[in-house]
Amino acid sequence: MTSSTAHKLLAALAAAALAVGGLVHADRSLEPAQAGTVPERLHEAHAVLDEADGVVRQSAAVSEAQHRAVLSYWTPERMAAALPISELLAQTLPGAADVIPRPEPEHQAAPRDDSTGERWTAGGRVVRTTGKVFLTMDGRDFTCSASVVDSPNRSTVVTAGHCAKDGTGSWARNWTFVPAFSDGSSPYGRYTARDLLVSPEWSKRADDSFDLAVAVLNTDGGRTVQNEVGAQRISFDTWTDTRVREGVQVYSFGYPAASPYNGRELHYCSGATRADTGGTTANGMRCGMTQGSSGGPWLTGFDPATGVGTVSSVVSFKYADDRRTQFGPRFGAEARKLYDHASGL
Numbered sequence: 001m002t003s004s005t006a007h008k009l010l011a012a013l014a015a016a017a018l019a020v021g022g023l024v025h026a027d028r029s030l031e032p033a034q035a036g037t038v039p040e041r042l043h044e045a046h047a048v049l050d051e052a053d054g055v056v057r058q059s060a061a062v063s064e065a066q067h068r069a070v071l072s073y074w075t076p077e078r079m080a081a082a083l084p085i086s087e088l089l090a091q092t093l094p095g096a097a098d099v100i101p102r103p104e105p106e107h108q109a110a111p112r113d114d115s116t117g118e119r120w121t122a123g124g125r126v127v128r129t130t131g132k133v134f135l136t137m138d139g140r141d142f143t144c145s146a147s148v149v150d151s152p153n154r155s156t157v158v159t160a161g162h163c164a165k166d167g168t169g170s171w172a173r174n175w176t177f178v179p180a181f182s183d184g185s186s187p188y189g190r191y192t193a194r195d196l197l198v199s200p201e202w203s204k205r206a207d208d209s210f211d212l213a214v215a216v217l218n219t220d221g222g223r224t225v226q227n228e229v230g231a232q233r234i235s236f237d238t239w240t241d242t243r244v245r246e247g248v249q250v251y252s253f254g255y256p257a258a259s260p261y262n263g264r265e266l267h268y269c270s271g272a273t274r275a276d277t278g279g280t281t282a283n284g285m286r287c288g289m290t291q292g293s294s295g296g297p298w299l300t301g302f303d304p305a306t307g308v309g310t311v312s313s314v315v316s317f318k319y320a321d322d323r324r325t326q327f328g329p330r331f332g333a334e335a336r337k338l339y340d341h342a343s344g345l
């Protein structure tokens with residue numbers, strides 16, 4: 001079900017940004033063949049749009065040349081300059097700054113089960129399996145978050161749908177995952193996407209109840225991402241009616257980049273969830289993390305001592321009139337289709 005609320009944060013679609021983007025960047029024209037970009041004809045020659053069994057798939061960097069071009073594109077300068085989509089909006093739309101959450105980031109000595117956006121300093125597997133995503137949408141560079149999940153191909157990550165495809169609009173390009181990103185470093189390498197998958201509900205209707213994407217990654221130096229950093233479990237049966245009513249305890253992780261955060265370090269929220277009453281089947285939790293955390297994992301059954309849990313949702317959106325609650329789609333049958341399809345690629 002698509003939400004009836006017109007304006008959301010975190011999942012503000014790229015189309016909205018692009019509608020005003022010309023005003024922001026009119027003085028900075030984009031060259032059609034910037035050094036390091038994937039040539040349009042090369043990309044299109046290998047692009048495969050496939051819809052079958054409840055999956056919409058777009059191939060990305062499928063050749064070695066494309067893989068190298070994407071890695072070359074993401075220079076340290078471009079990575080540092082990439083912004084969350086709605087931060088672009090805030091620069092142009094009157095009053096837009098008023099709807100961007102601006103909590104004060106806190107720091108903690110030990111993990112808490114009621115964090116509203118503190119920096120994660122406890123280590124564990126979650127640091128390695130969570131990463132920052134860099135992508136280009138219609139010529140502009142943005143950031144998201146994602147998580148490695150256990151898969152037969154050992155190359156699968158999950159993120160938000162709007163971090164792979166602008167709803168009914170464009171697919172992302174130059175899609176790259178950096179696990180354990182920290183202050184500009186890539187301690188476990190950089191992994192380009194070879195396939196991006198979303199559900200038809202997201203591709204055709206931008207339905208926020210299905211704001212989920214799965215990416216299948218290329219290897220880095222011949223090693224799969226799961227072999228390099230490990231993985232988290234994934235579940236598609238967490239959100240039973242009973243558990244939704246009672247509230248599921250969740251830890252969410254991501255790289256918030258809109259003020260007062262800077263996107264350089266991993267942060268987290270934790271707490272019980274509640275069902276959305278705004279028109280989606282998503283669940284919400286109290287969280288002050290801002291744009292850039294989109295696509296980060298919601299972990300249930302999480303052990304703060306080891307950093308191990310089960311991915312049951314991802315950071316998706318906030319309502320403009322409730323900036324302290326972060327929502328995530330419930331992983332169910334549709335999410336399983338994406339995962340199963342990706343596992344065979």
